[in-house]
Amino acid sequence: xxxxxxxxxxxxxxxxxxxxxxxxxxxxxxxxxxxxxxxxxxxxxxxxxxxxxxxxxxxxxxxxxxxxxxxxxxxxxxxxxxxxxxxxxxxxxxxxxxxxxxxxxxxxxxxxxxxxxxxxxxxxxxxxxxxxxxxxxxxxxxxxxxxxxxxxxxxxxxxxxxxxxxxxxxxxxxxxxxxxxxxxxxxxxxxxxxxxxxxxxxxxxxxxxxxxxxxxxxxxxxxxxxxxxxxxxxxxxxxxxxxxxxxxxxxxxxxxxxxxxxxxxxxxxxxxxxxxxxxxxxxxxxxxxxxxxxxxxxxxxxxxxxxxxxxxxxxxxxxxxxxxxxxxxxxxxxxxxxxxxxxxxxxxxxxxxxxxxxxxxxxxxxxxxxxxxxxxxxxxxxxxxxxxxxxxxxxxxxxxxxxxxxxxxxxxxxxxxxxxxxxxxxxxxxxxxxxxxxxxxxxxxxxxxxxxxxxxxxxxxxxxxxxxxxxxxxxxxxxxxxxxxxxxxxxxxxxxxxxxxxxxxxxxxxxxxxxxxxxxxxxxxxxxxxxxxxxxxxxxxxxxxxxxxxxxxxxxxxxxxxxxxxxxxxxxxxxxxxxxxxxxxxxxxxxxxxxxxxxxxxxxxxxxxxxxxxxxxxxxxxxxxxxxxxxxxxxxxxxxxxxxxxxxxxxxxxxxxxxxxxxxxxxxxxxxxxxxxxxxxxxxxxxxxxxxxxxxxxxxxxxxxxxxxxxxxxxxxxxxxxxxxxxxxxxxxxxxxxxxxxxxxxxxxxxxxxxxxxxxxxxxxxxxxxxxxxxxxxxxxxxxxxxxxxxxxxxxxx
Numbered sequence: 001x002x003x004x005x006x007x008x009x010x011x012x013x014x015x016x017x018x019x020x021x022x023x024x025x026x027x028x029x030x031x032x033x034x035x036x037x038x039x040x041x042x043x044x045x046x047x048x049x050x051x052x053x054x055x056x057x058x059x060x061x062x063x064x065x066x067x068x069x070x071x072x073x074x075x076x077x078x079x080x081x082x083x084x085x086x087x088x089x090x091x092x093x094x095x096x097x098x099x100x101x102x103x104x105x106x107x108x109x110x111x112x113x114x115x116x117x118x119x120x121x122x123x124x125x126x127x128x129x130x131x132x133x134x135x136x137x138x139x140x141x142x143x144x145x146x147x148x149x150x151x152x153x154x155x156x157x158x159x160x161x162x163x164x165x166x167x168x169x170x171x172x173x174x175x176x177x178x179x180x181x182x183x184x185x186x187x188x189x190x191x192x193x194x195x196x197x198x199x200x201x202x203x204x205x206x207x208x209x210x211x212x213x214x215x216x217x218x219x220x221x222x223x224x225x226x227x228x229x230x231x232x233x234x235x236x237x238x239x240x241x242x243x244x245x246x247x248x249x250x251x252x253x254x255x256x257x258x259x260x261x262x263x264x265x266x267x268x269x270x271x272x273x274x275x276x277x278x279x280x281x282x283x284x285x286x287x288x289x290x291x292x293x294x295x296x297x298x299x300x301x302x303x304x305x306x307x308x309x310x311x312x313x314x315x316x317x318x319x320x321x322x323x324x325x326x327x328x329x330x331x332x333x334x335x336x337x338x339x340x341x342x343x344x345x346x347x348x349x350x351x352x353x354x355x356x357x358x359x360x361x362x363x364x365x366x367x368x369x370x371x372x373x374x375x376x377x378x379x380x381x382x383x384x385x386x387x388x389x390x391x392x393x394x395x396x397x398x399x400x401x402x403x404x405x406x407x408x409x410x411x412x413x414x415x416x417x418x419x420x421x422x423x424x425x426x427x428x429x430x431x432x433x434x435x436x437x438x439x440x441x442x443x444x445x446x447x448x449x450x451x452x453x454x455x456x457x458x459x460x461x462x463x464x465x466x467x468x469x470x471x472x473x474x475x476x477x478x479x480x481x482x483x484x485x486x487x488x489x490x491x492x493x494x495x496x497x498x499x500x501x502x503x504x505x506x507x508x509x510x511x512x513x514x515x516x517x518x519x520x521x522x523x524x525x526x527x528x529x530x531x532x533x534x535x536x537x538x539x540x541x542x543x544x545x546x547x548x549x550x551x552x553x554x555x556x557x558x559x560x561x562x563x564x565x566x567x568x569x570x571x572x573x574x575x576x577x578x579x580x581x582x583x584x585x586x587x588x589x590x591x592x593x594x595x596x597x598x599x600x601x602x603x604x605x606x607x608x609x610x611x612x613x614x615x616x617x618x619x620x621x622x623x624x625x626x627x628x629x630x631x632x633x634x635x636x637x638x639x640x641x642x643x644x645x646x647x648x649x650x651x652x653x654x655x656x657x658x659x660x661x662x663x664x665x666x667x668x669x670x671x672x673x674x675x676x677x678x679x680x681x682x683x684x685x686x687x688x689x690x691x692x693x694x695x696x697x698x699x700x701x702x703x704x705x706x707x708x709x710x711x712x713x714x715x716x717x718x719x720x721x722x723x724x725x726x727x728x729x730x731x732x733x734x735x736x737x738x739x740x741x742x743x744x745x746x747x748x749x750x751x752x753x754x755x756x757x758x759x760x761x762x763x764x765x766x767x768x769x770x771x772x773x774x775x776x777x778x779x780x781x782x783x784x785x786x787x788x789x790x791x792x793x794x795x796x797x798x
Contacts, residue, residue: 049066049124049127049163049165049181049182049183050062050064050066050163050165050167050169050172050181051465051475052172052390052392052403052405052463052465053392053394053403053405053465062497062507063473063474063475063495063496063497063507063508063509064165064166064167064495064507064509064566064568065165065166065167065507065566065568065580065582065633066163066164066165066166067091067093067162067163067164067166068161068163069087069090069091069161069162069163069164070160070161071086071156071159071160071161071162074086074090074156075156075157075159075195075212075795076193076195076751076753076793076795077706077708077741077743077751077753077793077795078156078741078793079199079739079741079755079756079757079789079791080757081156081197081199081208081210081231081233082109082151082152082156082231083151083152083154083156083159083162083184084096084109084111084151084152085098085109086156087111087151087162087164088111088783089695089710089712089739089757089783090695091164091652091695092633092652092653092654092693092694092695093113093114093164093166093180093633093654093656093693094111094112094113094164095111095112095113095115095142095689095690095693096109096110096111096112096142096151097109097142097780097781097782097783097784098249098250098780098784099139099140099142099774099780100247100248100249100250100283100284100774100776100780100785101139101140101245101247101284101285101286101773101774101775101776101780102137102139102140102773102774102780103138103139103283103285103313103442104135104137104138104283104313104315104346104348105135105137105138105139105140105142105143106140106250106281106283106313107135107250107252107279107281107283107313107315107317107346108133108135108148108150108152108317108346109150109151109152110133110137110142110143110146110148110149110150111148111149111151111182112142112143112146112148112179112689113164113166113179113180113182114166114179114180114584114586114629114631114654114656115629115656115657115658115688115689115690115691116178116179116586116588116629116658117143117145117146117148117179117591118137118142118143118146118147118148118149119132119143119146119147119148119176119515119518120146120176120178120179120515120560120588121148121149121176121177121178121179121180121181121182122169122173122174122175122176122177122180122181122182123149123151123181123182123183123184124173124181124182124183124184125154125183125184125186125273125321125323126183126184126185126186126260126271126273126323127183128273128323128325128338128340128386128388129173129174129340129342129384129386129411130149130184130321130342131149131321131342131343131344131382131383131384132147132148132149132176132344132382132384132518132520133147133148133149133150133319133344133346133382134147134344134345134346134379134380134381134382134415134520135147135344135346135380135520136518136520136521136524138526138541138594139773140773140774140780142684142688142689142780143688144594144681144684144688145521145592145593145594145621147382147518147520147521150317150319150344152254153256153275153277153279153319153321153344154184154186154256154258154275155212155227155228155229155231155256155258156212156229157193157195157212157213157214157227157229158186158187158214158225158227158229158258158260158275159184159185159186159187160185160186160187160189161185162182162183162184162185163182163183163185164180164181164182165180165181165182165183166180166566166582166584166633167180167495167509167511167564167566167584168180168493168509168511168512168513168562168563168564168586169181169493169511169513170479170491170493170511170512170513170514170515170562171461171477171478171479171491171492171493171511171512171513172461172463172477172479172493174409174459174479174481175457175481175514175515175516175559176515176516177513178513178514178515178560178562178564178586178588179586186225186258186260186273187214187216187225187227187260188216188223188224188225188260188261188262189216189223189225190216190217190218190223191215191216191797191798192213192214192215192216192797192798193213193214193215193795193796193797193798194211194212194213194214194795194796194798195210195211195212195213195793195794195795196210196211196793196794196795197209197210197211197212197791197792197793197794198210198791198792198793199757199789199790199791199792200234200789200790201236201786201787201788201789202761202787202788202789202790203236203238203787205234205235205236205237205248206233206234206235206236206248206249206786206789207232207234208231208232208233208234208791209230209231209232210229210230210231210232210793211229211230212227212228212229212230212231213227213228213229214226214227215798219261219263220263220264221263221264222261222262222263222264222269222270223261223262224259224260224261224263225259225260225261226257226258226259227256227257227258227259227260228256228257229254229255229256229257230254230255230256231252231253231254231256232252232253232254233249233250233251233252233253233254234249234251235248235249235250235251235282235284236248236249236786238776238778238785238786238787239776240777243287244287244289244308244310245284245286245287245310245775245776246284246287246310247284247774247776247778247785248785248786249786250281250282250283250284251281251282251283252279252280252281252282253279253280253281254277254278254279255277255278255279256275256276256277257275257276257277258273258274258275258276259272259273259274259275260272260273261273265326266328267328267329268326268327268328268329268335269326269327269328270324270325270326271323271324271325271326271327272322272323272324272325273321273322273323274321274322274323275320275321275322276318276319276320277317277318277319277320278316278317278318278319279315279316279317279319280314280315280316280317281314281315281316281317282312282313282314282315282351283312283313283314283315284310284311284312284313285310285311285312285313285440285441285442286310286311286441286775287308287309287310288300288305288308288309288310288311288440289308290302290305290306290307290308290309291306291307293308295308297356297359297360297363297369297436298356298436299356299436299440300354300356300440301354301356301359301360301363301369301370301371302369303359303363303368303369303370304354304359304369304370304371304373305354309352309353309354309440310352311350311351311352311353311439311440311441311442312350312351312352312353312441313348313350313441313442314348314349314350314351315346315347315348315349315379316346316347316349316379317344317345317346318343318344318345319343319344319345320341320342320343320344321340321341321342321343322340322341322342323338323339323340323341324338324339325337325338325339325388326338332393332394333391333392333393334391334392334393335389335390335391336388336389336390336391337388337389338387338388339385339386339387339388340384340385340386340387340388341383341384341385341386342383342384342385342386343381343382343383343384344381344382345379345380345381345382346379346380346381347376347378347379347418348376348377348378348379348420348442348444349374349375349376349377350374350375350377350424350439350440350441350442350444351373351374352373352374353373353374353375353439353440353441354371354372354373354439354440355371355372355375355423355424355426355428355436355437355438355439355440356371356429356436356437356440357426357427357428357429357436357437357438358371358372358423358426358428358429359371360429360436361428361429364429371423372423375420375421375423375424375439375444376420376421376424376444377420377421377424377425377439377442377443377444377445378417378418378419378420378424378444378445378449379417379418379445380415380416380417380418380445380451380520380524381414381415381416381418382413382414382415382416382519382520383413383414383415384411384412384413384414385411385412385413386409386410386411386412387409387410387411388407388408388409389407389408389409390405390406390407391405391406391407392404392405392406393405398466399466399467399468399469400466400467400468400469400470401466401467402464402465402466402467403463403464403465403466404462404463404464405461405462405463405464406460406461406462406463407460407461408458408459408460409457409458409459409460409461410456410457410458410459411456411457411458411459412454412455412456413454413455413456413457413519414452414453414454414519415451415452415453415454415519415520415523416450416451416452416453417445417449417450417451417523417524417525418445418450419444419445419446419447419449419450420439420444420445420446421444423439423444424438424439424443424444424445425437425438425439425443425444425445425446425527425528426438437528438528443528445525445526445527446527448525448527449525449526449527451523451524451525451543453519453522453523455483455484455485455519456483456484457481457482457483457484457516458481458482459479459480459481459482460479460480461477461478461479461480462477462478463475463476463477463478464476464477471498471499471500472496472497472498472499473496473497473498474494474495474496475493475494475495475496475509476492476493476494476495477492477493477511478490478491478492478493479491479492481514481516483516483559485522486516486517486556486557486558486559487558489514489559489561491511491512491513491514492511492512493509493510493511493512494509494510494511495507495508495509495510495511496508496509503571503572503573504569504570504571505569505570506568506569507566507567507568507569507570507582508565508566508567508568509564509565509566510563510564510565511563511564511565512561512562512563512564513561513562513563513564514559514560514561514562515559515560515562516559517544517557517558517559517560517592517621517623521544521557521592521621522543522544522545522557522621523543523544524541524543524621525540525541525542525543525546526540526541527539527540527541537611537614537615537616537617538614538615538616539597539615539616539617539618540615540617540618540619541594541618541619541620542554542615542618542619542620544556544557544620544621547613548610548613548615548618549618549620551609551610551613552598552606552609552610552618552620552668552669553666553667553668553669554620554622554666554668555622555623555666557592557621557622557623558590558623559590560588560589560590560591560592560623561588561589561590562586562587562588562589563586563587564584564585564586564587565584565585566582566583566584566585567582567583567584568580568581568582568583568633569581569582576638576639576640577636577637577638578635578636578637578638579634579635579636580633580634580635581632581633581634581635582632582633582634583630583631583632584629584630584631584632584633585628585629585630586628586629586630587626587627587628587629587661588626588627588628588629589626590623590624590625590626590664591623591624591625591626591627591685592621592622592623593621593622593624593625593676593677593681593685594619594620594621594681595619595620595621595622595624595669595675595676595677596619596675596676596677596678596681597617597618597619597675598610598617598618598619598669598672598675599616599617599618600616602672602675603669603672603675606668606669622666622676623664624663624664624665624666624676624677625660625662625663625664625677625685626660626661626662626663626664627658627659627660627661627685627686628658628659628661629656629657629658629659630656630657631654631655631656631657632653632654632655632656633652633653633654634651634652634653635650635651635652635653636650636651636652637649637650637651638650642700643702644702644703645700645701645702645703646700646701647698647699647700648697648698648699648700649696649697649698649699650695650696650697651694651695651696651697652694652695653692653693653694653695654692654693654694655691655692656689656691656692657686657691658685658686658687659686660677660682660685660686663676663677678720678724679720679724679725679729680719680720680721680722680724681720682720683718683719683720683729684719684720687717687718687719688717689717690714690715690716690717690734690781690782691715691716691717692713692714692715692734693712693713693714693715694712694713695710695711695712695713696710696711696712696713697709697710697711698710704744704745704746705742705743705744705745706742706743706745707740707741707742707743708739708740708741708743708755709738709739709740710738710739710740711736711737711738712736712737712738712739712783713734713735713736713737714734714735714736714737714782714783715734716731716732716733716734717731717732717781717782718730718731718732719732719772719773719779719781721768721771722770722771723770723771727771730767730768730771730772730779731765732764732765732767732779732781732782733765735762735763735764735765735782735783736762737757737758737760737762737783738758738759738760739755739756739757739758739759740755740756740759741753741754741755741756741791742754742755749796749797749798750794750795750796750797751793751794751795751796752792752793752794752795753791753792753793753794753795754790754791754792755790755791755792756788756789756790756791757788757789757791758783758786758787758788758789759788760788761787761788762783762787763778763785763787764778764779764781764782764785766778767779
């Protein structure tokens with residue numbers, strides 16, 4: 001397992017921010033302070049991502065910054081009910097915004113680090129690679145053209161802590177670790193606990209119900225932790241009176257079960273983790289007009305919806321993950337053999353809809369103009385199986401100690417697209433009216449879109465950590481990885497830490513990295529019929545290597561290449577104060593982007609070629625963009641006695657800026673870079689996340705009463721418009737949100753919390769609804785558009 005045990009020193013600073021903290025590899029780590037004083041004398045070891053050293057090490061030794069976020073308070077007392085929202089309100093480097101009006105992206109909250117794409121952040125669970133979703137984000141203001149990991153597939157109650165490695169780590173962990181690594185450590189302790197939660201927005205909608213329980217039981221001289229969770233999130237709507245649209249949170253019902261355990265077996269330990277979640281979600285698409293609108297008969301039927309209608313994109317999500325492994329010792333060597341399996345499937349059912357072409361045909365044949373109102377639109381799945389062998393040994397006689405680790409990894413992946421029923425995509429009326437084919441709101445996948453793609457990859461790595469002196473530490477890693485579909489790559493990393501004096505640590509790293517194109521990006525295919533000059537033609541998102549992409553001269557996708565550097569300083573002048581600051585820079589070459597639509601209007605020669613294939617418009621995934629991301633992370637933590645209680649204060653800031661430094665069109669598209677990457681799409685890359693974010697937290701404990709105030713500041717964003725220049729871009733002013741809660745401990749086992757999130761009802765800057773991505777006056781940026789919410793939680797430990 002690619003982690004090591006970090007023992008926090010007894011003199012570590014103990015601070016809390018909503019049950020979350022930052023461990024920035026400094027002498028000061030952050031943890032909860034509500035525990036009795038006797039517990040402060042000894043803090044048990046915790047697992048931290050970023051090193052392969054086995055055994056205990058002081059927190060002052062780590063060479064790269066790691067945010068360490070205990071989840072106990074977030075689970076028992078927090079106002080956010082899912083992991084993505086918890087992290088978004090705690091970690092300044094973490095970005096996740098709920099989308100609305102973005103089709104499938106409304107159903108899954110993608111997460112990312114440092115303003116980069118969601119597929120440039122690797123997620124581990126107990127140190128093992130977690131699979132991404134089957135979904136490719138095609139719409140919305142975040143992560144367009146990216147896949148990502150569904151953070152909300154894991155129940156909060158099952159999580160012990162989350163570690164966020166803010167450093168490039170592809171040489172240590174492989175593909176996707178360009179922006180950093182998130183490791184989620186699950187519980188496996190004895191005892192039982194439960195939480196009941198309720199929340200709703202101040203406008204009276206978006207009700208949230210949560211029931212979650214964990215129980216760790218003794219099994220075969222080991223511990224098996226079992227977590228069950230039911231989470232029901234209600235729909236919210238911020239559309240104005242008279243606006244037929246529904247704008248807000250999707251409706252979602254999650255049922256989740258996870259087990260996590262470790263048991264002695266022979267000379268070593270057997271460990272296992274298994275989890276499954278089913279999610280029934282429903283997102284509202286754009287509204288279709290009724291009588292008197294242009295939508296009849298092109299997108300509506302007067303007989304079915306005379307007053308217009310809102311189609312619902314319903315998604316059934318099935319997510320499974322599991323690891324089975326064995327750890328043992330061979331003399332002085334530590335060995336770990338594991339098999340990890342991940343699966344994600346999303347199937348669409350479109351309700352409150354119609355196929356207008358079927359209704360038109362029915363009307364022409366003397367009927368009333370009726371079609372079915374619900375369709376199976378198909379969907380997709382992604383499967384990943386990873387086999388790991390990791391070996392390590394510590395040599396105490398080499399300098400001041402050297403840890404040598406090496407290992408092998410083999411990964412198998414499978415991506416499928418399933419066609420929907422014919423009514424979800426077919427065009428049968430033959431009239432020259434655009435937009436009437438398929439289920440309104442979301443046309444189904446056609447038989448031509450069906451895919452069953454596979455690939456495998458093999459990797460080997462070596463990792464060396466050396467304490468050169470008692471003040472100076474070096475870490476080096478080298479990894480070679482070969483993919484069956486695009487070739488091989490080799491990456492490396494060098495990191496070091498030097499303790500200038502007992503209070504100050506200087507640290508830094510340089511590394512190269514890569515991200516393999518996901519199977520979703522290579523093989524995703526979507527087709528629907530539109531009319532061009534009165535002729536029915538397909539609008540295609542063409543898979544790489546297919547006839548349409550080949551006709552357009554789109555080359556085979558290859559890996560993104562990166563190099564990154566960090567330079568940081570930690571300062572802990574007293575046991576009560578800790579400061580960290582880390583500069584970073586990440587250059588990425590050949591980023592994979594989703595192109596704009598090419599047709600006969602913006603590229604006549606290519607448009608003519610496409611029309612010969614029956615295609616009116618086409619877009620592609622292509623390696624065409626270079627970017628530079630640079631910024632600064634700062635954390636400050638302090639604890640103090642205030643009156644008869646204890647006050648903990650924490651400040652964390654991220655300043656980051658991503659710039660597109662080059663657009664390299666394939667030779668066939670040279671001269672049409674503005675179509676390949678429009679200004680609007682460029683701004684989604686550069687400013688899909690705020691360029692600064694800060695969290696300021698205060699927690700005060702006095703007897704049985706605890707209070708917490710968290711202030712989260714989101715910097716400004718600039719996004720493009722549909723019309724493009726000379727229409728001015730959308731500017732979103734900086735906004736600041738605040739959360740407040742109060743917790744009463746009836747006993748040391750039972751707590752009741754009430755509070756509010758975004759208590760001042762702050763919303764994004766108003767925009768022209770005709771120019772936003774979701775067609776509404778508020779875009780899904782910064783912290784979302786729903787406004788203030790109230791919540792209550794009751795927690796009990798058995």
